[in-house]
Structure formats: structure tokens, C-alpha cells
Amino acid sequence: MDALNKIRAIVGPQGVVTDPAQMPAYLVDRREYYQGRVAMIVRPRSTAEVARIVQICQQSRIGIVPQGGNTGLCGGATPDASGTQMLLCLSRMNAIREVDPIDFTMTVEAGAILQNVQEAAAAHDLYFPLDLAAKGSCQIGGNLSTNAGGNNVLRYGNARELVLGLEVVLPDGRVWDGLRKLRKDNTGYDLKQLFLGAEGTLGVITAAVLRLFPKPQGVQTAFIAVPDPAAAGRLLRRARAVSGDAVSSFEYLSRLAVELVQEHSPGTRDPLAQTYRHYVLAELSSAGREDHLRSMLENAMEAGLQAGEVLDGVIATSAGQRAELWRIRETVPDAQRSSVKNDVSVPISQVPAFLRAADELVQRVAPGARPCPFGHIGDGNIHYNILRPPGADAVHFRKTAGGRLIEEISRLVMQMGGSFSAEHGIGQLRRDFLLTHKQSSAIDLMRAIKAAVDPAGIMNPGKVI
Numbered sequence: 001m002d003a004l005n006k007i008r009a010i011v012g013p014q015g016v017v018t019d020p021a022q023m024p025a026y027l028v029d030r031r032e033y034y035q036g037r038v039a040m041i042v043r044p045r046s047t048a049e050v051a052r053i054v055q056i057c058q059q060s061r062i063g064i065v066p067q068g069g070n071t072g073l074c075g076g077a078t079p080d081a082s083g084t085q086m087l088l089c090l091s092r093m094n095a096i097r098e099v100d101p102i103d104f105t106m107t108v109e110a111g112a113i114l115q116n117v118q119e120a121a122a123a124h125d126l127y128f129p130l131d132l133a134a135k136g137s138c139q140i141g142g143n144l145s146t147n148a149g150g151n152n153v154l155r156y157g158n159a160r161e162l163v164l165g166l167e168v169v170l171p172d173g174r175v176w177d178g179l180r181k182l183r184k185d186n187t188g189y190d191l192k193q194l195f196l197g198a199e200g201t202l203g204v205i206t207a208a209v210l211r212l213f214p215k216p217q218g219v220q221t222a223f224i225a226v227p228d229p230a231a232a233g234r235l236l237r238r239a240r241a242v243s244g245d246a247v248s249s250f251e252y253l254s255r256l257a258v259e260l261v262q263e264h265s266p267g268t269r270d271p272l273a274q275t276y277r278h279y280v281l282a283e284l285s286s287a288g289r290e291d292h293l294r295s296m297l298e299n300a301m302e303a304g305l306q307a308g309e310v311l312d313g314v315i316a317t318s319a320g321q322r323a324e325l326w327r328i329r330e331t332v333p334d335a336q337r338s339s340v341k342n343d344v345s346v347p348i349s350q351v352p353a354f355l356r357a358a359d360e361l362v363q364r365v366a367p368g369a370r371p372c373p374f375g376h377i378g379d380g381n382i383h384y385n386i387l388r389p390p391g392a393d394a395v396h397f398r399k400t401a402g403g404r405l406i407e408e409i410s411r412l413v414m415q416m417g418g419s420f421s422a423e424h425g426i427g428q429l430r431r432d433f434l435l436t437h438k439q440s441s442a443i444d445l446m447r448a449i450k451a452a453v454d455p456a457g458i459m460n461p462g463k464v465i
């Protein structure tokens with residue numbers, strides 16, 4: 001029996017995708033930059049099945065591309081075009097194995113959808129803070145493999161900081177059972193950190209123990225117009241100080257970003273009566289009383305108004321209004337799908353200087369192109385996206401000016417002590433840039449780790465390193 005038949009026998013007919021109509025959902029990436037071909041798409045149901053599959057692939061030297069919700073933005077979950085790789089989709093392994101309210105943990109399988117994880121925590125009056133616009137389809141395995149960021153990093157950290165334990169099928173088919181709930185464990189290297197953010201290049205994450213938090217009892221959300229990004233930085237500092245560090249989200253939107261959402265979702269109303277060039281969506285949350293939180297937010301906005309950091313603003317008065325403010329923010333990525341994308345970070349203090357320099361750079365490289373920055377300004381993470389000049393063709397613009405714009409923006413952030421991939425990762429999209437621009441000692445170390453863990457190079461070949 002050849003390798004593929006053996007794998008088919010392990011997962012059964014339900015565990016293999018053969019219908020050509022279903023293939024594009026697996027083989028084309030979210031941005032439609034890449035189209036892969038595969039020998040097989042497999043959907044195992046258990047860690048034991050994954051282990052047996054990986055062992056067969058190791059013996060037959062078949063490249064394995066793990067895939068979660070396929071919402072990644074760097075082509076990391078898309079196979080190459082050779083037709084020889086195998087796509088390993090984790091979506092059938094979606095059980096929430098346990099919620100432990102004493103340990104404040106949840107043990108989940110890799111294919112659990114993020115929103116389901118959030119809801120399972122909420123059902124126990126607990127909170128899992130990882131939150132991003134793709135939450136309805138991205139999966140925990142993908143979130144951890146990309147070390148996802150999102151809207152609450154300011155308060156709770158990236159995905160990496162929300163994991164206590166991990167179960168991983170290693171490239172030789174052995175299972176590393178690191179599913180522990182410990183807050184303290186200094187017994188040598190912290191192995192789970194190797195796999196978090198590795199984008200499937202070192203093994204297949206099959207389950208995880210996640211950290212939970214008390215569910216915030218109070219949440220207050222405001223949409224605020226600010227004179228410029230520097231004022232936004234000062235307002236953040238003020239809001240953190242007056243609220244006892246209760247700021248959980250602090251998101252920036254340019255006017256253009258809001259207008260694109262209105263074009264994309266007709267009927268979207270401006271949250272403020274007048275229009276302004278710069279906005280922030282700020283959210284405070286705490287276990288304390290709602291009215292206290294509201295007065296803290298009002299105080300911060302009032303003081304910000306006096307100090308020239310705030311021009312205008314509205315605080316949501318209902319859950320519906322809060323949801324509407326978040327909908328505007330979360331629709332921005334889809335409203336500008338055809339733009340040239342940059343996911344960069346700089347120290348928070350450097351955001352205004354970065355935006356000024358980047359705007360100048362765009363006009364030099366592609367006159368008439370329109371920057372449309374938005375994102376997690378409270379983390380120094382800006383999605384510095386660039387729209388084609390009016391009247392230009394989007395695909396042509398991306399293929400001609402896009403490469404140079406991304407290259408030069410990436411160089412700019414590196415000169416400013418920043419990162420050219422803040423939260424989306426490397427995948428195949430940023431691999432060449434990583435290999436040529438990251439410190440050679442870091443690349444050597446990454447290659448050494450890859451060679452030690454996956455000597456046959458079967459795990460997600462052609463990605464990251």
C-alpha cells in the first residue's frame with residue numbers, strides 16, 4: 001500500500017477531501033495571492049491519527065502543510081504548486097476538553113474556532129481575551145502557530161502569553177505531551193515557545209491549555225476624534241493613568257479607513273456628527289463597577305479635550321452601539337482587501353514619526369497612492385495599507401509598485417527599531433525579506449533549530465525559514 005492509501009485508511013472516507021468544488025477553500029489563501037496543489041487533503045479526528053499520518057509522511061518524505069481556518073495573511077497555510085505536499089486540516093479536532101475555573105484554564109483541541117473558545121469561557125463566567133476580526137473562522141491551532149495579536153494585546157499580551165501548555169505531534173510522529181496547567185515551571189527550556197509562532201514549520205499543534213481570566217463585569221467603549229497620531233499616544237497614556245490601567249483596546253482609524261467601510265457596507269453611519277482625519281476606538285474593561293469605568297473614561301476624554309488631545313468623541317450607551325463601533329473597526333480589513341498591505345510595528349512613541357516618514361515615502365515611490373493606516377496603535381502595530389491612485393487598476397498597482405512599497409516600508413520600520421511583520425507572521429509572503437534582512441546570527445539560529453527538530457524538512461516546507 002502506498003503512503004497516501006495508508007493515510008486514507010487511517011482517517012476513513014470522511015477524513016479526506018476529494019470533491020473538486022471544495023478544494024479552493026483549502027488551496028487558495030485568504031488574500032488570493034497563492035494557489036496550491038496537493039496530493040491529498042486530510043482531516044484527522046485525533047492526535048493519535050495525526051501522529052500516524054506524520055510518521056508515514058516522514059518515512060515517505062511528504063511535505064505537510066498544517067491548516068486551521070485559512071485566515072492567515074501570509075500564505076503560510078497554502079501548499080506549493082508541485083502537487084506533492086499534503087494539506088493537514090485540523091478543523092475536525094475541535095473539542096473543548098475542559099474548562100477549569102479554579103486553575104483559570106481551558107484545554108482545547110487545535111481545530112476549535114476562536115469564537116467558540118471565547119463563548120465557552122464566557123459560559124463559565126470566565127474570559128479568553130484573544131480577539132480578532134477573523135474570530136468566527138480562525139482556529140486556536142492557527143492562532144498559536146502565528147502568535148496572533150489582535151485587539152486586546154495592550155492588556156493581555158499576544159497568543160504566546162495566553163498559553164500554559166501544549167500538545168504537539170513532532171516531525172518524526174512522536175507526541176510531545178506538554179499539556180500542563182502550571183504557572184511556574186523552570187525545568188529547563190520552555191519548549192512550548194518553540195512551537196508558538198512557528199507557523200507549522202516545527203510540528204503540528206494538536207491541543208493547548210489556555211489561560212483564562214475573570215470576565216470583565218464592566219466594559220466602556222468610545223469612538224474619539226484626535227488631532228493627530230501623536231495626540232492619540234498622549235491620550236493613551238492619560239487613559240491608562242486615570243483608569244488604573246483598565247485600557248484593553250486602543251485602535252487607530254484614519255478617515256479614509258472609515259470611508260472605505262462605508263463604501264463596503266452601505267448604511268454604516270459616522271459615529272460622530274462631524275468628520276475628522278484621525279480617530280481612535282478606545283475600550284476600558286474591568287472587574288469593577290460599570291459606572292466607575294464610565295466616569296474614568298469620561299474624565300480621560302474631558303481632560304484630553306482640555307489638553308488638546310481630543311477633538312470630539314462618543315461613548316457607547318448600549319451593547320448595540322458598542323457592537324456597531326467595533327463593527328466599523330473590524331470591517332476595515334475586508335473594506336480594503338485590494339490594497340498593498342504592511343503589518344508593521346515600532347515603539348509606540350515612534351508611531352507618529354513612522355506615519356509621517358511612510359506618507360512621504362509613498363508619495364515619492366508611487367505619487368497619488370493613498371495610505372490608509374489603521375490598527376493596534378496601543379501596541380505600536382499599524383497596518384499601513386496603501387490604496388492605488390484613483391483610477392488605477394488594483395492588481396496592476398500591487399504587482400508594479402506594491403513590491404517596492406513593501407520593501408521600502410519594511411526597511412523604514414527596521415531603521416526605526418521596528419518589525420516588518422508585527423502579528424501576521426512570515427509564511428511565504430515575507431520569507432525572502434526575512435532571509436535577507438534579519439540579523440544573520442538570528443537566521444543561523446533559526447536554521448539550526450529547524451534542522452534539529454525537523455531534519456527531513458517535511459514540516460510546512462518553503463515557509464518562514
Ligand SMILES: Cc1cc2nc3c(=O)[nH]c(=O)nc-3n(C[C@H](O)[C@H](O)[C@H](O)COP(=O)(O)OP(=O)(O)OC[C@H]3O[C@@H](n4cnc5c(N)ncnc54)[C@H](O)[C@@H]3O)c2cc1C
Nearest residue numbers: 068069070071072076139141142143145148149150200205
Ligand atoms: C479579517 C481578518 C482580520 C485579522 N486580524 C488579525 C489580527 O488582528 N491579529 C492577528 O494576529 N491576525 C489577524 N488576522 C490574521 C489571521 O486571522 C491570524 O493569523 C490567525 O491567527 C490565523 O488562524 P487560522 O486558524 O486561520 O490559521 P491558518 O491561516 O490556517 O494558518 C496560519 C499558519 O499557522 C499554521 N497552522 C495552522 N494550524 C496549525 C496547527 N494546528 N499546528 C501547526 N501549525 C498550524 C499554518 O500552517 C500557517 O502557517 C486577521 C485575518 C483576517 C482575515
